[in-house]
Amino acid sequence: MCILPDDVTFGDLRGRPHLLVVVEPCQTQGKDATSKLTVYKDMMASFVTDILNVKAVIGRVKSRGKWGIVDRMSGLIAVPVFDMEEDSDDD
Numbered sequence: 001m002c003i004l005p006d007d008v009t010f011g012d013l014r015g016r017p018h019l020l021v022v023v024e025p026c027q028t029q030g031k032d033a034t035s036k037l038t039v040y041k042d043m044m045a046s047f048v049t050d051i052l053n054v055k056a057v058i059g060r061v062k063s064r065g066k067w068g069i070v071d072r073m074s075g076l077i078a079v080p081v082f083d084m085e086e087d088s089d090d091d
Contacts, residue, residue: 019051026060026069033058033069040067 006015024046031038059070 020048021051021054022046022048023054026067028069033071038069038071040069041065 001017001019003017004010004014008014025044026040027042027044028038028040056071060067061070062068
């Protein structure tokens with residue numbers, strides 16, 4: 001977690017805590033893992049974003065020297081929810 005500086009550059013986000021994540025996307029050659037079996041060998045450039053931007057969490061399994069993506073979003077069995085509780089001076 002980090003607290004952004006109290007600088008006007010950050011607008012409404014300034015001075016507030018944020019949980020950041022590093023995302024390393026898979027190079028899938030444009031295949032959609034939600035609709036067909038998708039494997040990959042390479043990764044794309046990683047980037048940092050606020051965890052509130054995460055819309056889905058997937059898994060992967062290695063087989064025959066390649067990684068297969070396990071994505072069950074179409075069934076919507078579980079969807080990640082991130083909620084940041086506000087601290088209160090009343091506690």
